[in-house]
Amino acid sequence: MNEVLRIVPLGGLGEIGLNMMLIEYGDSAVAIDCGVMFPEPSMLGIDLVIPDLTYLRERPGRLQAIVCTHGHEDHVGALPFVVREMPVPTYATPFAHALVAHKLEEHELVRPLERFRAGDSWRVGPFEIEAIHITHSIVDAVGLAIRTPLGTIVHTGDFKFDQTPLDGLPSDLRRFAALGDAGVLALLSDSTNVDRPGVTPSERSLTARFEATFRRARGRVLVATFASHLHRIQQVLDVSATTGRRVAVLGRGMVQNVEIGRDLGYLRVPPGLIVDVAEARGLPPERVTLLSTGSQGEPLSALARIAMDDHKQVRVEPGDTVIMSSRIIPGNEKSIGDVINHLCRRGADVLHEPYAGLHVSGHASQSELQLMLQLTRPRYFVPVHGEYRHLVRHCGLAADMGLAPADCFLLEDGDVLEIDAAGARRAESVASGRVFVDGKGVGDVGDVVLRDRRHLSDGGLVLAILAVNQHTGEIISGPDLISRGFVFEDESQVYFEHAKEAVLEALAALAPESRTAPAEVKEEMRKALRRYFRKTLERRPVILPVVMEL
Template identity: 45%
Template sequence: MKLDIKKNEVAAFAVGGLGEIGKNMYAVQYQDEIIVMDAGIKFPEDDLLGIDYVISDYSYLKQHADMVKALVITHGHEDHIGGIPYFLKELPTVPVYAPPLAAALIRGKLEEHGILRETELHEIGEDDVLKFDKITVDFFRTTHSIPDTLGIAVHTPVGVIVETGDFKFDLTPVGNQPAPNLQRMAKLGSEGVLLLMSDSTNAEIPNFTKSERFVGHSIRHIFEGIEGRIIFATFASNISRIAQATEVAMKNGRKIAVFGRSMETAIVNGRELGYLNIPDDVLVDAHDLNHLPADKVMILCTGSQGEPMAALSRIANGTHRQISIQPGDTVVFSSNPIPGNTTSVNAVINQLEAAGADVIHGKINNIHTSGHGGQEEEKLMLRLIKPKFFMACHGEYRMQKLHTELAQQCDVPAENCFIMENGDVLAMTENSARRAGHFPASDVYIDGSGIGDIGNAVIRDRRMLSEEGLVVVVATINMQKHTVLAGPDLLSRGFVYMRESGELINQAQRRVYRTIKQTFTNNEKVSEAMLKDAISDSLSDFLFDRTERKPIIIPMLITL
C-alpha cells in the first residue's frame, strides 16, 4: 500500500464519505503527521440483510498508527461520530477532540463499549488551537441541525486545508446557538487556503436552505390547532427542533413526556449544555400521562425514520408497554426519510392511521428543514474561503459533480477541482495538485458484535436465502462400496412447501440419486467434496429448469 506522497507535499483523502451519504471520515497527512476528521457510520440499505451499521476500513490509518496525532470531530451526528468506538478499538491511543455536545454523545458511546476510561477525550470550541510538531488545527463556527458545529482548518507548511463539516448558513439560529462566524471564514480566505473540502449533500437544491426558525412558525401553527395529545417524532440529535417543539408545547400549557433512550439522552445533554430550557415540573413520566387531559400532553419520541425498535414504531404496532394510540391523537413527523428508510416510515404511518391517529408529515406542512446548505450556501462558502484547489465531500457522485461545477462558477479553475473516491489521495504543493495513488477503503460491516467478519459472499448468501430459499440434501453413503445406504432426502425452507410439491421433491430425489451413482461411475477416486459439488450443480440446474428459481443447495452427507 505504497502511496506516492513526496516530502514537500501535503496529502488529503477520505476514508469514508465520498460517493455516499454517511460514514464521513477525512484526513490530512504531512510527512509523519496525520490529522483525522470525523469517524462516522452509515446505516445499511435494505439489501444489506442483517447488517446493523457500515463503517470505514481503518486499515491505512492502523498501518500508520504512529503518525495519527488526533481525531477531530466537527459535530455530533452519527454519520460523523458513530464509528469512533470501532476506530478507537483499532487505534486506542489517538486523542479525540470534539465540541461540547458531540463530546457528551461520544462519552455515552465509549461508556457503552467499555472504553471510556482508556480514551483521551477533550472538549474544544471555536477559539481552541491544537498544535502538533508540523501541523496546527483551528476552527470556525458553522450552523447545522445540531448545536456545536465546527469547520476545521488544518495549517501545514505547504498550505491550509479547510474541511467544512456539515453546514448551512442559518443567520437566525434558534435557542442559544450563535450564528456562523462569517468573519473567521473570510479571514481564512483572505490569508489563503490551499484546499477546500466541502459538504455536497444539498448540491442538487438550487437555493438557500430555510432557517430552523422557519420550522418553528410551522410547529406553532400546527400545535395551536390540535386539541388531543401530540406525539412529536424527530431525530434525537436535532436539539434545535426539540427546543422549538418543547417551547411551543409549554406555551400551550402542555406537559412533556420523553420516550426513547437516545431522546432521553438528548434531553439530558441539551439541558446541561443550556440548549434546552425545560423546567423539571414540565417533564412527566408515563404514569402521569393517564392523569392529564389529552390537550395538556406532548409525547416526544424517537422513531421518525421508522426504526423497528424505536418508541414510535412500538407505539404504532401496539407493542409499547406504556403508550397506545388513543382517538384524537396527532402524530407529527418532523423529519424527512433518509435514503433507504421510506418504506419503513410509510409502514409506521399506515399503522398509526389504522390505529386512529391523525398523522402530519411531509414537506407541505413545513415541519422540517435540512441542516445542509443548498447551492447558494455552497457558493457562499466557496467565495468566503477562496481555495486554490477544491474537493467535493459529503455526498454521492452526482452531488459531488454538481458541487464541482459550482466551484468552477466561483472561479476555481476546472483543472484545480477534483472528484475523488474513498481511498484516493490528493497530493499538493503550494502550486500543484495531483492524484498520488489509492489505498483500500471499502465498507466494513457490523453485524451484532462482529466487525468485518461479514463479507460480500455472506451478504450474497443472505440475499439468496431471502429471495430463493434453501434446500438441504441428506444422504448416507458407503464411500468404499460406492452405494447409497439411506436417502437422499430433501428438506425445503423458503423454497417450496413440501406437502404441496411432492412430485417435484420426488423427481429431485431421483435426480440426486442418479448424480451420486454417475459420479462414482465416472471417477476412480471420489471425495466427499466432489460428491457435494456434483449434487449442488445437478440439483441447482434441475430446480431452476422446473421453477426458474435457484435456492441455496446444502448437501449433508454421512459417509462410511
C-alpha cells in the first residue's frame, strides 16, 4: 500500500497561540495540542479564539487522539471545544492532566483523559508515540517522537535547554541524540525566540536577583506571575523562606495551581510558610510576600483589583514592592501599563520587564534551536509555534546549519506537507482559521459581526423609524430618530430636526412607484442620513432604517 504521511497544522503556524498540529497516516490522525489564542483588542467582545475544525468535521472518525505537550492555555485551552464534538481520548502529563480535568469539569464534559509521563511510549492507530522530557516555563512539559510507517517525526513542544532547572531535571538531550542517530524524518521545532541570539538563561539565574530584591524591600513584596509556572512559584516560596517572609496566595488560578502543585509533589512548601490573607494582614509588612495572578493585567485578576483598590482584603501602600515576573504577551501592553500606573500612584515600587531582570523566558534561543537541529539531524524541517517572521528566521537558521532549503518547509495554518517514499512536498491546503468564542456562542460571531461591532464602537447607532401608508406610500409619521453612542441626545435634537428634513426631502424626490417599495424607501433614508451626518458632523454612525407599513 502506498500510503502517505501528512503534516497538517490547524493553528500556531503564523501566530503565537492556537497550537494544533495533525499528524496523519492514511485515514488516521493524531492531534498534537489543542490551544487557544487570546483575542486581539480589535476583536470586540470576543472571549477566546480557537482553531477552525472544519477539516476534521468533514472527515468523521479520522481523529484518534489528542496528545498535549504541556498545560499552557495556548496548547490545551481549546480542548473542551474539540472533545465536546469529537470525544477522542486526550493524553496529558500529570500536571497538564490536572489542569485539563478542571477545564472539562468547568465545561461539564466527561471525556476520556489519559495520563502519561516523560519516557512513556504508547500506540495510537498507526502511530507509536514517545514522550521526551524537556524544560519549559511549566513543569511536566514534553517533546514527542511519533513513529510512523514512513519514519519518525520529532515535535519539540515548547522548550528550552535549561541545564540547571530548579527540579534538577534538564531536558533529555540524550534521547533526542539517540533519535537523531536512528534517523529523524522530520523535525517540528518551537520558533518563539528564534530572534534571540545565544542561550536563554536558566530559571535558577533568577534566585539571587529575587533574593536581593526581597532583602532590599522595606514593606511587603507582591509577586505576580503565571499561575502555571510552578518553578517560578517555588522560587518565590524559597526566597520568602530564606528572607523570613510568610506567603499569602491570591487569585483563584493561583490558589488552585498551588494546591495541585503540592498534591502532585511539584511544589515543596515548608510547614507554616503559606498563611491565609487574613493572617498575613496581622504580620509586619517586611515579613509578608503576596503571590498573585494578574501579570498580564487581566481586569478581573487579583493584581488588577489591588491596583484599582478594589480588592476585599489587600491594599497596596507606599513602601510595598510589586514584581511582575513574566513576559508581556503582545496585545496586553495597555492593560499591563494601566495596572502599573495605578500601582505606582499608590506608592508601590513596581519592578517589571524588560528592565527588572526578574523573569526568564521558557523558550529556546538561537543556540538551543541549533543544538536541537544538531541532535536530531532531520531529513525535513518544519518550524512551528511562531508568527510568520519567526518561521522564516527559523528556516534561515536551519539552512545556515546545512539543511537544504528545499528540505525546510515554511508552512502556515492549513498548509499541508505530504511525505511518501518519493520524498516530501507541499499538498493542497485545507480549511483552517480562527473561530471566535463569545459567551456561550462558538463560531456564531464571524468577521462580518466583528466589522459591525467595530463600526458601532466607532460611530454609534442611529435608528430611523418611518410609518407609511402601504397603498399610497404617503408618510403617516416620522421619521423618528433614536441614537446610541452617537451624540448626547439633548444636543442631538437640533441635528436630528435637520436630519429629518433631509430625509423628507429625499423621499419627496422619490418616484411615486418607489414610495410603496419599503426596501427602496429604506435605502433612500439610509443614504440621506449618511450624507447629512457626514457633511455636518463628519461622523459615520451605523444607520438602521425601519419602515412600518400601515
